[in-house]
Amino acid sequence: MIFDVKIIISLKSGMLDPEACAIQHALSNLGFETEYLNNSKLYSVGIKADDAESARARAEEMCDRLLANPVIQSYSVEVTE
Amino acid sequence: MIFDVKIIISLKSGMLDPEACAIQHALSNLGFETEYLNNSKLYSVGIKADDAESARARAEEMCDRLLANPVIQSYSVEVTE
Numbered sequence: 001m002i003f004d005v006k007i008i009i010s011l012k013s014g015m016l017d018p019e020a021c022a023i024q025h026a027l028s029n030l031g032f033e034t035e036y037l038n039n040s041k042l043y044s045v046g047i048k049a050d051d052a053e054s055a056r057a058r059a060e061e062m063c064d065r066l067l068a069n070p071v072i073q074s075y076s077v078e079v080t081e
Numbered sequence: 082m083i084f085d086v087k088i089i090i091s092l093k094s095g096m097l098d099p100e101a102c103a104i105q106h107a108l109s110n111l112g113f114e115t116e117y118l119n120n121s122k123l124y125s126v127g128i129k130a131d132d133a134e135s136a137r138a139r140a141e142e143m144c145d146r147l148l149a150n151p152v153i154q155s156y157s158v159e160v161t162e
Contacts, residue, residue, distance in 0.1 A: 002116050008123060010123075023124075023147070023148070026147055027143055027147060030143075030146055030147060032139065032142070032143050033129065034126050034127060034128060035083050035127030035128065035129060036125075036126070036127040037124060037125070037126050037127070038124070038125040038126075039122070039123075039124055040122075040123040040124075040125070041120070041121075041122065041123070042089060042091075042120075042121040042122070042123040043104075043118060043119070043120055043121075044117075044118070044119040044121070045115050045117070045118050045119075046115060046116030046117040046118070047115060047116065048114065048116060058113065061113070062108055062111075062113050065111055066104070066107055066108060066111060067104070
């Protein structure tokens with residue numbers, strides 16, 4: 001069975017996000033005031049697995065080994081069928 | 082009132098995504114087979130507005146004017162309080 005797994009990778013709280021600051025600055029130059037702006041990566045991955053739990057475990061392993069930098073980033077995994 | 086607006090920006094379907102291909106290739110080198118992998122940007126923006134509709138309209142204008150490249154990218158906006 002193929003599960004659609006949404007992986008969101010964002011900077012850990014407290015980390016400075018220069019890209020988000022630059023975007024927020026550019027938006028305000030265009031006249032858009034924003035209270036805050038957070039910037040994350042969203043991966044939508046198709047994983048063949050027997051059940052949702054094993055799809056989740058494999059996605060978390062992908063994050064640990066490649067997709068997320070454990071020092072500065074955190075990730076969240078959402079599995080849908 | 083401050084609305085939390087989630088903006089997802091992804092490549093239009095049919096566009097080649099070299100970054101996603103490289104990630105999928107690296108994952109398979111690590112032994113993770115994936116059926117597909119799509120790569121998007123997720124912005125979480127705090128917008129002060131009178132109601133959800135005006136927050137949505139402003140977010141869409143931000144996408145049209147700065148965040149998304151209309152030629153190759155599409156965006157979706159989700160407003161929560």
